[in-house]
Every structure is written in structure tokens, then in C-alpha cells.
Amino acid sequence: MKQKSLSDRRLAINNLKRKIFRTTCLGIVVAMLSFTLFGGSILTASLKNGMSSMKQRFGADLMVVPKGYEAQTEGILLKGEPKYFYFDKSVAEEIAKVEGVELVTSQFFLTSLSAACCSTKVQLIGFNPKTDFVIQPWVSKTYSGAIGDGQLIVGSDIVLENNNTLKFYGQSYPIAAQLEKTSTGLDSSVFMNMDTMQKLFAGAKKVGMYFLDEQKPGSSISTVLVKIDKNYDAEIVAKNIRSTVSKVEVVVPQKMISSIAKNLDSLVIYIQIFSIVLWILAAVILGIVFSVTINERKKEFAVLRILGATRKKLIGILLTESLFISITGGIVGTLIASISIFPFSTYIGDKLQLPYIQPHTSTILEILVLSLLLSIVIGPLTSGYSAIKISRAETYITMREGE
Amino acid sequence: MKNRVITGVLFIILGALIAFGPITIFPVCGVNATQQMTGDEMDKKSEKEGMQMGDDKSDSSKATDTKSTMDMGTGMVMKCHWTANVELGIGIIIALLGAFIIIFQSVQIRIGFNIAIALNGILALLIPTTLIGVCDGVHMHCHSLTQPVLVILSSAVIIAAVANTIYLFGINRKEQVKV
16 A cells, blocks of 8 residues: 655644544634625725716716706616606706806706616616717717717616617617716616707607607706816805706715715725724634644644654644635635625625625736735634744653643 | 435525525515516507606606506516526425435435436526526616526536535445445
């Protein structure tokens, strides 16, 4: 029979196999730690990613809407709740004259009926390509050409039909581009120019929908988006607009974002504190367990010393044992965290009601390496002291102990 | 004995989760008419009901009320409902085969059961992803929760069954060598 050398690795594996319950329990502690570190970091990175995307996407400094529709506007922007409301087109001209206003562009809102593409109602947004400074810079990231008449630009959550078209009010419209995910309500919106909106509006009327005479894309609008002069404060310009133009309400997106950011920051801090506390706790638990078990195994190590094992070999065996536990626990914890987080990113985002976009692969890999490193290093780190202590013990005294 | 009990109980749990999960713990969207209707059907329906749009809040709420009535009224069944029904059948079969693994001692019979479980696992995986699918909307419950859970559970069934089959083949070979 082939003889196998008693290397550190072989001895460590055999020791771990012999005490399977203890090994499993220690592995579970490390797995919980790596689960929290990796899962918490991915969650934090996704929330931060979502927040920065949201900040980038609200290209306008102010949104002017009919009085009483602020909450509905927030619903459209944050949750993608389809709504429609109108005021006269002349409001845009009035706003353009207000002090501190640099650029204005108007949009027309309409909601679809439940469509085959999307299963639920979607927000239809008509914009003016000549004056627009909000949609087009965003569109240019995925589509370089101009948006032609009859073409649609759709948010990332819209499911396209097989022939790359969408059907609204009995008519099919080709899709020019699908936008990147923003983690805002705009992900479930459909964008088009005003000419296309007029066709769609006519289609809606044709199928029996009723609108007031003054409500049509040519003469009414739903919102005026404002870019303010750099030298002015958004709140002051909003106040100017409220005092100059009647029956309008001004939504300040940055203010809206800052309240979300506050919630998000507290959640991120909570996750980070929890991860740090758990790391310290895991280190303390592992340190105590290793110390106690190594103490119990004094005579086993004394026998090894008598058989010729050096002090270095004893330290090597103990560190290898703790390293195996840490590696296994770390990998298992990270794997469970990956299975629990990545397939459910949409669900987690929906439940948190916060902007949530999964980070890029490179960021995920960075987090993975860091979490694994922190989980793996904890074993040898906590067992190191006990290992050195036991290696220095006098073999003869240890063997005679308890006699 | 140990292998029989552990794998048997594992398959019973996984089978039960596949069978009853989509109707209890991680439910599908259920029967909902509007979400399954095509654009044409929807347009025709709205034509009949003479839905109105306007700029005041009362009109808006009217539209919402009409929608909810349509949801309740048409009685069309969503895709995910059928997925849940089929998974109920497949899950029960996996759980039963798991129980048989505990009952039968013969290694060769258990290899057969494991192969059957692996094949059922593949079917359980294909139902929500390819063969029937779930609703298209990414934020719908069946799409964001039920489908990924079913994919994970069926993958676990396949991996466990294949691993156990390989393990049992090894045991079977050893037993034959002894004989």
C-alpha cells in the first residue's frame, strides 16, 4: 500500500474531518460573516449606483406642473405611476420670461391602456426635440440618430414585441432605441416627439377616448421643464415662477432626491455598521473557540512534538486548519449571498422603494475579492496567538499535566 | 442509510417547495385579466366601455376604477398561473420520488429514482423559463420573485440528483467488485 506523507495539509484535513461538528459550526460562523460582508457591500453599491443614476437623469432643475399635481409628478418620476394632466401651452412662454430661467422645454403626458408589451399601463411622454435638453442627452447614450416621426424610445423596463414594435391604441409603432436603466419611474415610460404624440392622441380618440377640446398636443402641455441660470438658486427661481405664473406648482427634483438620499444614507450606514460589528463578533467567537479547542488538544500536540514535529510544524498545522475553515466558510457564504441577491435585484429594488441598480462586473469582482479576503484572513488571524502559545508549551510538563 | 435519508429528505423538501411555493411562499400573480390581454383586445374593450380621459382628478379616478373592474371582470388567466399549476405536479412527483429513495434500499433502484428526479428537475427549470414562462413585466411578482426562486430550486434538484447518481454509481461498482 502506498504510504502518504504526514504533511501539514493532510494532518489538518484529517483533524477537521475527525471533529466534523466543530468544523461545521466554525465554518458557519465564517459563512455568515462573508454572507454579510459580500451581500451588504453589493446592496450598498447597488443603492449608491441607483442614486447616482437618478441624480444624473433628472436633467431639469425645476418641473412646473398644474397646481395640485406635485404628488402625481413625483409618482411618475420615482415610481413610474402613469398619470396625465394638462395646462395651457402659453404657460411655457410665461415661465421663459421669469428671472433666473435659462432654458425651458415642455412635455405632453398620456397614459396607455394596458398594452400587450407591458402588461400594465405605461406613461407616454411627448417631447419637443428642438427645445429638449432632458431626454435627448440621455437617448444619445444608446441611439445616435434623430428620433423620427412615428418612432418610439422606450425605457429599460418595457418589454418589446417580437418585431421590435409596440402597439398603442390599435396602431404599431417602431422602436428606435431602448434606454439604459435609470432606476426611476422613467424606466417604464415611452418617449416620442410631439408629431408622434399627436398621431397617438388621434388614435386614442379614434378608439373612443374622450378629451376636452383644448386638450391636445398642439395647444396644451403637461409639464414645463426648466434649466436655471447658474447664478441663481433653484428655490428662488421656483418662488419667482410661483409668484409670476398663476395656477402652477413647481417641483424641485433635487429636493425630492435629497429626501430619498437621506433614507438611503441611513440604510447604507446601518449596513456598514452591521458588517463591522459582525466582523468583530466573528473574530471574537473564532478567537475564543480556537483558544479553547487548542487548549483541549494540548496532549495531542505534545505527542506530535515527541514524534519529532517542530514548533513551526505545529503552528503550520493549526494555521492550515483555520485557513481551510475560513476558505470553505468564505466561499459558501459568498455563494449563498450571490444566489440570494443577484437573481432578485428587481424584487429587492421594488421592496426597498429606493433606486437600485446592480453595479458593474468589475465593481462586483472588487467587492468579491475584498469580502473573501476579509473572511479568509479572519481564521489564521484569530488562531495565530493560540497556535504560537501551544507551540511554546513544554512537552514534558504538558504530558505530565493532570497526573 | 445515511445517504438515503439525507437525499430523500432533501428531495422531499425541494419538491414540496417547487410544488407549493408558487401558490404560497413566493406566489405567482394569480388570475388577472388585463395583464394578459393583447393591445387589440384592450382597445376593443375600452371602446365598448367608452373610457374617458380629462384633466381633472375625478376623471383620473374614474379611469382607475374602470381598470380595476376590467381586471376583475374578464376572467382571463395569466401565463404564470399555468406555470404554477404545472410546477405543482412536477414538485409533487419530485417529493414522491424522494420518499421512494428513503423506502427502497437497492442502490440500483435509487440510481433510477435519482435519474428520474434529475429529469423532473430539468422540466421544472424549463417550465418557468422556456416552455410556459411567466408574465413579461419585469416588476411583476412572478417575474421578479417566483421565476428566480424556481430556477434556483430546480437547479439545486438537478445538481443534487446528478451528484447523488454519480455517488451511487461508485457504490454500485464497489459492490459488484466485492461480489
